[in-house]
Amino acid sequence: MNLLKKNNINLQIFILLLAICWAFFPTFSRAGTITSELQAQLDTLSPGEKISVIVTMSEQVNLTAIAGKPAKLRALRQTAQETQVQPLEYLEEQRQVDKVEKYRSFWIINCFAVTATSEVIQALATMPGIEKIDVDRKIQIPPVTEGRIQSPQWNIDKVRAPEVWNGFGIDGSGVLIGSIDTGVDSIHPDLAGRMRNDGLC
Numbered sequence: 001m002n003l004l005k006k007n008n009i010n011l012q013i014f015i016l017l018l019a020i021c022w023a024f025f026p027t028f029s030r031a032g033t034i035t036s037e038l039q040a041q042l043d044t045l046s047p048g049e050k051i052s053v054i055v056t057m058s059e060q061v062n063l064t065a066i067a068g069k070p071a072k073l074r075a076l077r078q079t080a081q082e083t084q085v086q087p088l089e090y091l092e093e094q095r096q097v098d099k100v101e102k103y104r105s106f107w108i109i110n111c112f113a114v115t116a117t118s119e120v121i122q123a124l125a126t127m128p129g130i131e132k133i134d135v136d137r138k139i140q141i142p143p144v145t146e147g148r149i150q151s152p153q154w155n156i157d158k159v160r161a162p163e164v165w166n167g168f169g170i171d172g173s174g175v176l177i178g179s180i181d182t183g184v185d186s187i188h189p190d191l192a193g194r195m196r197n198d199g200l201c
Contacts, residue, residue: 033125035134042118050101051135053121056111057083058131063160063167072167080107083129088112090127094120109160 034042041051061075084105091114094100103114113136114120125133139155156162165171186195 033130033133034121035132038121038133038135041135042121045118048099048117050115050117051121052113052115054111054113054134054136055087055124055130056109056132056134058129059083060110063163066167069168076110077107080105080110083110084112087124087127087130090123091116091120109158 038051038053045051057080059079061072061079063072063075066072066075088103088105091100091103091112094116095103099117099120101115103112103116105112114124115136121133124130142153184195185191
């Protein structure tokens with residue numbers, strides 16, 4: 001047996017073993033899906049304990065490739081509806097047996113939030129079409145610094161706002177927002193000089 005044939009047989013054996021692992025060990029297919037931070041927390045959960053996570057789907061809409069605002073919105077909703085069917089059906093089943101506390105779908109970035117057990121989260125990670133599962137963490141709002149423009153917050157990119165600005169041609173210019181919230185900070189740097197009181201309250 002020459003070296004070329006021997007290498008070919010070894011490659012075939014390797015592929016066969018890889019296929020067996022893929023079929024019989026589902027967690028093998030989730031490498032890189034669950035973030036290391038989340039995995040560390042999952043490892044410390046007691047049986048039945050639940051944790052809140054954000055599950056992001058791999059299929060995302062390219063807004064720049066679609067013309068017209070209505071078409072863009074339809075594409076965003078349709079993509080979320082079509083790609084989230086399997087995981088949301090699974091979550092509803094698990095909610096009935098108290099392994100899922102709650103879940104909520106978001107179409108604007110094609111993701112969903114869920115509070116569930118480690119078992120459920122691990123199962124989600126094996127499903128096709130899921131890109132990443134991360135901790136649903138609380139974000140501390142930074143204090144307002146007078147006289148200095150702060151850099152854009154992380155959530156601006158997270159909700160794909162720049163794509164909306166560029167794709168829809170919307171940047172907030174000329175928009176009047178009404179509010180009946182008595183907690184508005186009228187001297188906040190982002191609002192100062194841009195508020196008016198119509199005396200409606």
